Amino acid sequence: MSEQTENGSDLLRGNTPALVLAILQDGPTHGYAIAKQINESAKSPLHLKQGTLYPVLHGLERDGFVIGQWEHPDGERPRKVYGITDKGRAELARRTFEWKQFATSINTILGVTLDAH
């Protein structure tokens, strides 16, 4: 793995809960689908080590931001489907606001101008 990708993973790690909540806003789903969506939506150098997603989901569930339900489809391995709660939506709004403030501050210091496209 390249150094650039590893740095991307470091940046991604602290913000994974917000990404998970954002994905769950579209509807309940399981961990594999969440990981896939993060890796497909976020272009390189963001690449989630998928095993680290489950501790994040565990924390979000414990804090009441998501709610998980085990499903046992016939002939298939059980999977846990997560859905966002009202508390989770409020948390997502808070994290989104914080991220915007953070990104604006960093961009200002670095002199980065975002492309309108």
Add this chain to the structure above:
Amino acid sequence: MPISFDDSVIQAFVNMLAAPLERTVDDSTLSEFRNHALFHLECLIDEYRSGGHTEDEAVALAIADFGPADLAAMAMLDEWCRGRKPSPFSRTSSSAVWWSFAWFGIASGCSLLAIQFAEMCPNPLALQVASTLVCLIPPVIAGIAVGRCVPTGNLRALGIALSPLFAHALLAACLMGPARGGILFLTLFVCVWLPAGAVSVTLTSWLRRNRQVRYQNSMPKEVSL
């Protein structure tokens, strides 16, 4: 189950994933984490197989995508400890302390018995031999046993696991009088047991972690379909 291949590699990986969490997180959380990992890996394997990879390639690529076992396990361990009171006797640490206390307790008990028997023996050579054995063998064996019990890569748990060694030394200093056997035992404890035990615990834990890292490094680093 949807997977028909020999999943021993996947099971071994999931065992490696769960190993640092055993005796630390509760059984239901551990079981849930294992189920998550198995389902996730199976989905990845199915995806790679449908993309034209062989079964072995699909397994290797799925494991590479999932990421290093110790990374996920440590993230889970951190997450588990996060919601708990920050105490030096949190469950992670206390588990290591109990294992350490048990193993070093057994080792010190055996050592005391060895010295008592050697003192009863009229031959001074026997005492020297017993002392040498007591010096070297029990702390190393107990250290290896403790090193295999504590979570790998968790320096805090490792440090706290060594605390019973210091407790043993202190207890021995308080209980043992100026008798020859007592002074000998105390000297051995401070001069040999503490460093030997500390080194063997640290080394064993480091070797376990190193083995996990080597296993991870043997997996492909880049994934391309």
